[in-house]
Amino acid sequence: MKLVFATHNKNKLKEVKALLPKHIEILSLDDIGCHEEIPEEADTIEENAIGKANYIRDQYGYNCFADDTGLEVKALKGAPGVYSARYAGPEKNDQSNVKKLLKDLEDKDDRTARFKTVIALNLENEKILFQGIAKGEITTAPKGDKGFGYDPVFKPEGFEKTFAELPLSEKNKISHRAKAMKQLIDYFRS
Secondary structure, three states, rough: OOEEEEEHHHHHHHHHHHHOOOEEEEEOOOOOOOOOOOOOOOOOHHHHHHHHHHHHHHHHOOEEEEEEEEEEEEOOOOOEOOOOHHHHOOOHHHHHHHHHHHOOOOOOOOOEEEEEEEEEEEEEEEEEEEEEEEEEEEEOOOOOOOOOOOOOHHHOOOOOHHHOOOOOHHHHOOOOHHHHHHHHHHHHOO
16 A cells, blocks of 8 residues: 655654554655645644645645644643744754753743644545654753654653654654554554
C-alpha cells in the first residue's frame, strides 16, 4: 500500500518510516511532486492535521496522513501550542523557538509540559484521527544533539535525559508521535 505522509521534514519522515510496517510504502511530499508549503492556519492542532491530509487528497489524489504537533507548557497557559513551529517567528527556526521558550520560562517555577501529536488519516475520503501525548518538563538549557524542534529542552517523565539525548530507537518507544503512530499502525492491522 502506498500512503503519503504530508511532510517535507526529513527528520519526521525518518521517525515514521522506522515505525510503520514494511508493507506500507511511505511517500513524502517531495516524492509526489508537492513542493509547496501546505498552509497551517487553523486554531487547533487537530484542524491543522486534518487540513493537510485533505489538501493532499484533494490536490494530488493520494491517500494521506498528516500530523501536527504542539508543545504545551503549563506555565505559559498551553503556549506555544498550535504555534510551536513558528513561536519565534514565521521562519520556523528551531534554535530561535527554543531560545524564546527558555526566555519566556526564566521566572517560572513550574516547567511542566507536554507534547501533543494528532495524526489525521484521509483514506478514500474517510477521515480518522489518532492522538499521542508525551508528558514531561522543560529543562533550563538545551542538552543533546539528536532529534529536532524542542527535543533538546524536553525531558520526558521518568527520564533524566532530554529527547535530544535519547537514541531514536528509545525515543520512538515513548514519544507523542510514536504513540499516535502506534494507533495508526493498529488501525491498519485491524
